[in-house]
Amino acid sequence: MAQVRTMSIFKKTGLLALALFGLISLLTSALTAYILYERMTEEYLSKGSAIAQSIAGASQEILLNRDAATVQAMIDQYLEIEGVAYVFVMDADKMVVSHTFVPEMPPRLHTLHQSKFGLRVDEVDVEHLGRILDICQPVLAGVAGYVHVGMDKELIMKYFWASIIKMQILLFSILIFCVGILYFVTNRISRPLTQLTEYAGKLAAHDFSATIELTSSDEIGVLGRTMSSMAQEMASLFSYMESEVTKATGDLREHMVYLSSIIDNLADGLLVVSPTGSITVINPGMREFFDLGDKEYVGFAANDVFPSEVSELSEAIRMCDADVQSAEIPLSRGRIGKAVGSSICITEPNRQCLGGVILVRDITREKELDQLKTDFISTVSHELRTPMTSVLGFAKIIKKKLDQTVFPALEKNADLERPIVQVQENMEIIVTEAERLTELINDVLDIAKMEAGEVQWRDQVVFMADVLRQSVDSTRGVWKHRGIEVVSDVEEGLLPIRGDRSRLVQVMVNLISNAVKFTREGPVICRAHMDRENVLVSVADKGIGVSEDALHEIFDKFKQVGDTLTDKPTGTGLGLPICRQIVEHHKGEIWAESEPGNGSVFFFSIPAASIRSEDTKTSDECVRILPKPDSTMLVSDNGEADLAPLILVVDDDPILDRYLRQVFEDQGFRVEVAVNGEEAVKMARDRMPNLITMDLMMPGMDGRTAIKCLRNNPFTRHIPILVLSALTDGVVAGGDVALTKPVDDVRLVEVTRALLLEKDIRRSCMVLGDKEDAGLDKLMVISPENATYCDPEAIWEHVEKGFKGTIFIPAELDDKIDVELLTRLPDVAVVILPVIAGQDKSE
Amino acid sequence: MRRFFIVRQVLRFLLRTGVFLLLLAMPGQVCADGSYTLGMSAAFTGPSGGLGIELYRGSIAYFNDLNQQGGINGKPVVVETMDDGYQPDPAIENTISLMRQNDISCLFNYVGTPTVTRILPLLKGYPGNRKLLFFPFTGAEPQRQEPYSKYVFNLRASYRQELAELVNRFMKLGLRRMAVFYQADAYGRSGWDGAKRALATFGRDISGEATYRRGTEFDKSMQEQVRIIQRSRPDVVLSIGSYAACAAFVRDARDMGLNVPIANVSFVGSENMLALLQQAGADNGFDYTKNLINTQVVPSYEDLSLPAVREYRALMDTMQPAPPSEADPSYKPLKYSFTGFEGFLNSKVMAVILKRLDESPELGLAGAAESLHDIDLGIKTNVSFSPDNHQGLDRVYFTTVRDGSFVHVVEEQWEAWRK
The missing domain is CATH 3.40.50.2300 (Response regulator)
Incomplete structure (x- = not known):
């Protein structure tokens, strides 16, 4: 136990008591001595007076007889009385007749005055004798003489001091005695207190094994026992808490091991950075991604360990002031990783930022697969397209040759009429299917390109009204053919959007074609209007509708509602997925609502653009x-x-x-x-x-x-x-x-x-339709080498790209495109080619 | 001491409240069948012890001889001694004790003025006990004056007489300035008073005076007193004290160059003083015995012309009386002394009185003593008592030291001191 350096309360009290006692004893003894002095002085005075009166009374006759020896004998005996310094007797002539001085009477005393009438007291300083109280008593009123008695005042002082000293000695003895008793008593009190203090100190140091022995039944004993039982309570509480803590710690450790094993065994890399940017957790996956080895990196700045991409990410998230961030980052050995960083932020009990966590996944393989897929689709599409071009082209040529040359030559033979009709029908099927297949291939290629992000978007300000008009015009051939009306309803003051016009036209054409395809009676209504910040476009039909379940699937690839119908499929099943790709590229949404049997409505909305x-x-x-x-x-x-x-x-x-x-x-x-x-x-x-x-x-x-x-x-x-x-x-x-x-x-x-x-495609002469199809081989008058052939649908694209010059439109195609719109273009001249007899494209 | 203190207090009370009123009459029956016992309280120890011892020895030498010859009509005379050490209080106690003993005839041979003057009231009246004091060894006045003179019989001359003789003699020699060195008590005061009175007759006064405390030993210094005396430039110093103090004064006076004659009175005990001075002289190589004049109240024991001297010397030689049992064992008794001779004379007178009493008991002791008339003691001077006169002798003798002993002063010596 540490020694108590400060003075104990008992010592202080003791010292105080000592000081008080000293003061009291000093005052008491001084007072006593003073009283003694006063009393003694009075006593001496009365004593001296008594002696003087006694001598005076007894010596009257003797003095009158002038018997000095007898007087001397008388005064001698008074000299023996304590306090009497001298006695001398004078006769009436004031001659000293007897005295008790040795070796002589001090001269000072000769000068004393006498009073004839009663006692006279003088206080004189006498050589050799000191302070003297001289009492003079006349004998027979001075006729017989005078008696002088000298009382020794020095003796009084001696008694005074002696009594003070004795008193002090007595008081000191009492003090010593009292101090001894006090010491004993305080020891008895303070020892248990000290024990208690030590005990409390041990308890404070968690030493619950300590015991305290206090058998007394006083307050301290009670305190000691209370502390003892308290210690037991605390000891059991502590042991209980310790076991709880041990258990909790064990659980926690187990949990920590569990968590750290999970982290260590994550295939993904995990990095946790503190708000200051230093690394707090790094798992083996992360080490592997950056070839960091086994070195300990906790506490290092993330900037020093990782490449700048990771550092930037960690900088962005560690202060909890950014949302989830992701980035592609280069990993070691040429690998590519996708890193997702998020802040670790707790809101309870206080909002506090604990840093950020970055997860890194190796996406090298996915990238490769993606590339492979894209390459595959491109290759396949290309490889399919090339032969398909030949198949379709030759089929058409064969059909044309047959129609133009072979069949007219064979018409005369009646036997052949029937086979000819069959061949014509078969050829028609071949061409239709080849066209369908080409369309499918184009769609697949298109969607593959979109998914691979290889499509080049030409963003510009687009007015949805134009898009609708163009789309309706483009599809006119289809719906006219089916006898269904397509109505366009555009809101006044519709804001433009920013996007790729031709792609948006593609979406509308798709939706209209779909609507027309599944509708038996019109009209199909196309509407465009503002919906808050968006331009909302809808295409409603009165067709067979789409079931609730199918509504979500129709935008997926190759999910054609038509599959469930008895009708044979007439589309590729890729139209709506392409639409979705395009709309989503424009940061819009596309969806459908339907009541089976009562038709369906397809919506898409695209954010309106502000003209910058x-x-x-x-x-x-x-x-x-x-x-x-x-x-x-x-x-x-x-x-x-x-x-x-x-x-x-x-x-x-x-x-x-x-x-x-x-x-x-x-x-x-x-x-x-x-x-x-x-x-x-x-x-x-x-x-x-x-x-x-x-x-x-x-x-x-x-x-x-x-x-x-x-x-x-x-x-x-x-x-x-x-x-x-x-x-x-x-x-x-x-x-x-x-x-x-x-x-x-x-x-x-x-x-x-x-x-x-x-560029050649965009040359000044453009012919819609296939070269053979257009039948221009008979019309070579117009810059035959420089003429460009283009799909009717693609004409808008060319116009969009800045085509200027003359567009030749075969008559059978003029219902497929908006000729009026073309004629309105300032730098475009439109020439309608007359229909060649015997050719009916629609059949 | 404690007991003495109480007694003293009692006595003091008695004295204050009128001892004088106590019984005056009823003279004590001093005779007893078979012997006469005399109570003697004297100094046998202390600085004046030699006085009591020698006084006793002189007395007892005579009584022993008397008793050997049949005593007083066949009745021996016995002296019962008590030591008071020359201090008043023991003297009082001793006196009370002696007076209470019925077989004590009278008080005898008391020594010293302070002692005797203090017991006088006891003599005057102590209930049922009244004893006379015979021949106290003191020249003080109180017992020679009223009211005590009738209870005391004095043989020796008084100090007053001694000093008167001295003063007369010195005045004749032209030694007029006289200083007094005296014991601070009744004895000294008696001498002082005597000197004062004697000088007064010449119209002079004491030129200087110094006192000393009773009981002062020889080895104490008296230089302070010598200085005080010297201050008065005396022609002669009258010394009234005990032998030890007087010898010390003489020693210091001579040492300090005060060589004037120093006169001592009879009480001093000349032989004892001489012995001390001789001893000091031997130690210091100085003769302190010059210019000393001692008055005596008895003739010199060297004066063999006197029958009493011869008788005394013969008895001392033959008896060689031992000191009393109370005496200091180291005390060496003197062969002869003035004191012893005085004791011898006291006993001789006492024996006459007792014989008268024995023969005529109706006289009573006082009456027997008062009946003495012209009794020849063998010293060329007769002794007479009467109811008016209790003073036996008046003669004063001057002695000085010559050849180591005190002898009568011859005329040539006086002339040598003349101024």
């Missing part, structure tokens, strides 16, 4: 550079048609310019060079190149703005643009194809040729 001022600004800038198109451009274009394709190289780097010029000239192309966007736009307008290679980062007008200008202007809209940039998001900039620098010249040339080939 930047576009306007850009347009203004572009208008400054590119004024309104004029007809001279067509002339110019046509004038140079025979020359080698002109390529405009736009780059601010002269070395690269020279390199590209060389590459392209080697391929036989003509090359012009522009060093910035503005110059590029001007040159594009003036020279109308067949292709532009565009750098994005340039002084003055940059490539991005230049592309916008070019795309916004009808003259230059069609020019394919190959983006050559150090940036990786070249495609987004609005170009057709993007290549990342450094440029591989072989690939560059391939892409260039491909783009130039596409």
Whole structure:
């Protein structure tokens, strides 16, 4: 036990008592001594007076006889009385007749005065004797003489001091005695207190085995016993709590082991960072992903251990101020991982951020599979398409040949009439099925491309009214044929949306075709109106409807409601999934509502776009550079048609310019060079190149703005643009194809040729329908080599891409497209080809 | 001591409340069948012890001889001794004790003024016990004056007489400035008073005085007293004290150059004083015995012309009486002494009185004593008592030291001291 350094309460009390006792004893003895002094002085006075009176009374006669010896004998005996310093007797002449002095009477005493009438007291200082109380008594009123008795005051003082000393000794003895008793008593009290203190100290130190022996029955004993029982209570409580804690700790440890085993055995990598960015948990999976080995990383800054992608993610989440974040990150050994980071935030009891947790999954394999799938679909589609083109093409040619040449020649033979009809029917089936198969292949390819993200979206401001009108027009051939009316109802002041117009048309065509397909009697109603911030489009029919269960499935791939019908399937089953892909790309929704038997309604909604001022600004800038198109451009274009394709190289780097010029000239192309966007736009307008290679980062007008200008202007809209940039998001900039620098010249040339080939499609003469189909072999009058053939549906795409020139529409196709709309386009001339007799496409 | 204290208190009370009123009459029947016992309380110890011893020895020498010759008509005389050490209180106690004993005839040979003056009231009247005091060895006045003179019979001359003789003699020699060295008690006061009175007759006063405390031993210093005396430039010093103190005074006076004659009175015990001075002189190589004048109340024991001297010396030689049993064993008895001679004379007178009493008991002791008339003691001076006169002798003798002993002063010596 630590010694109690401060003075104990008993010691303090003892000291206080001692001091008080000392004070009291001092005062008491002083008072007593003073009283004694006073009393003794009075006593001495009365004693001296008595002696003086006694001598005076007895010596009257003797003095009168002048017997000095007798007087002497008398006064001698009084000298023996305590306190008497001297006695002397004077006669009436004041001559000393007797005295008791040795060796002589002090001269001072000769000067004392006498009083004839009674006692006289003087206090005198006498040599050798000290302070003396002289009492003078006249004998016979001074006639016989005077008696002087000297009382020794020094003796009084001696008694005074002696009594003080004795008293002090007595008091001191009493004090010693009392202190002894007090010491004994306080010891008896304080020892148990000390024991109690030590005991309490032991209890405080959790030593419950300590015991305390207090047998007394007083308050301290009771206290001791209470503490003892308290200690027992505490001991049992402690042991109970300890066992509980041990149990809980065991459970916790087990749980921790369980959790840590789970974490350790996660196939995914797990990383937990603290709010300060240091690593708190890292599991073996994570180590493996980054080849971190067995080194201990807890406490390290995440920035120092992991690549920047992980660091950025952890920075973003560790402060709990961001939502769930995900990113693709490079793992070691060329693997790719998908990391998902979220903050660890507790709200109870207080909102507190504990950092962030990042889960990393190795998606290398999935990526590869995805690629494989895409490649597979592309390959298969391509491999299927090629033969299908041949099959369909040859089938049509055969059918045409048969219809035009063989069957008229055989009509004369009656025996053959029946086989001819059969062949015609069979040929019809072959062509229809081949067309259906081609459509299916195209759809599959389309959806595969969409899912693989390989579709190039051309975002622009789109008015849904246009889309509806175009879609209805496009499908006119179908519904007219089936005798069903399609009604379009567009709300006034409908906001435009931002999106790919042709794809949206594709969605509407799909929905209308579907509606028409499953409806026996019209009308099919197409509506477009604002629904809050969205543009809501619906297509309602009065068809057979879709069952509740099927409503959710119809947007899945190859889920055709028609499967359940007795009708033979008439679609690919991919139309609605494609629609969904397109709508979702536009951040919209698509769904269907239906009452089986009463028809169904298909909805899709796309967020309305706000027209950005930047576009306007850009347009203004572009208008400054590119004024309104004029007809001279067509002339110019046509004038140079025979020359080698002109390529405009736009780059601010002269070395690269020279390199590209060389590459392209080697391929036989003509090359012009522009060093910035503005110059590029001007040159594009003036020279109308067949292709532009565009750098994005340039002084003055940059490539991005230049592309916008070019795309916004009808003259230059069609020019394919190959983006050559150090940036990786070249495609987004609005170009057709993007290549990342450094440029591989072989690939560059391939892409260039491909783009130039596409350009051919957009040449000034366009014929709708197949070359054979259109039957133009008889109409070669119109630039037969340069004529482009295109699907009726695709005409809008070409127009969208900036096609200018003449469109030839076979008469049998004019119901499939909106000819009126085409004629309204400013730079497009429409020529309807007359129907060739004997050909009925619909059959 | 405690007991003495109480007794003293009682006595003091008695004295205060009128001892004098107690019984005066009824003279004590001092005779007893078979012997006469005399009660003697004296100093046998202490600084004056030699006085009592020598007084006793002188007395007993005579009584022994008397008793051997048949005593007083066949009745021996016995002296019962009690020691009071020259202190008043023991003397009183002793006296009371002696007076209570019926077989004590009278009190005899008391020594010292302070003792005797204190017991006088007892003599005056103690109920049923009244005893006379014979021949106290003191020259003080109280017992020679009323009211006590009738209870006391004195043989020797008084101090007053001694000092008167001295003063007269010195005045004749032209030694006029006289200082007094005296014991601070009744004895000293008696001498002082005597000197004062004698000088007064010449119209002079004591030129200086110094006292000492009774009981002072020889080895104590008296220098302070010598200085006080010297201050008065005396021609002569009158010394009234005991032999030890007086010898010490003489020693210190001589040592301090005070060489004037120093006169001592009879009480001093000349032989004892001489012995001390001779001893001191031998130790210091100085003769302290010069210029000393001691008055005596008996003739010199060297004066063999006197029959009493011869008788005394013969008895002392033959008897060689032992000191009393109370005496200090170390005391060496003197061969002869003035004191012893006085004791011898006291006994001789006492024997005459007792014989008278024995023969005429009707006289009573006082009457027997008062009937003495012109009794020849063999000292060339007769002794007479009467109811008016209780003083036996008046003669004073001057002695000085010559050849180591006190002898009568011759005329040439006086002239040598003349101034």
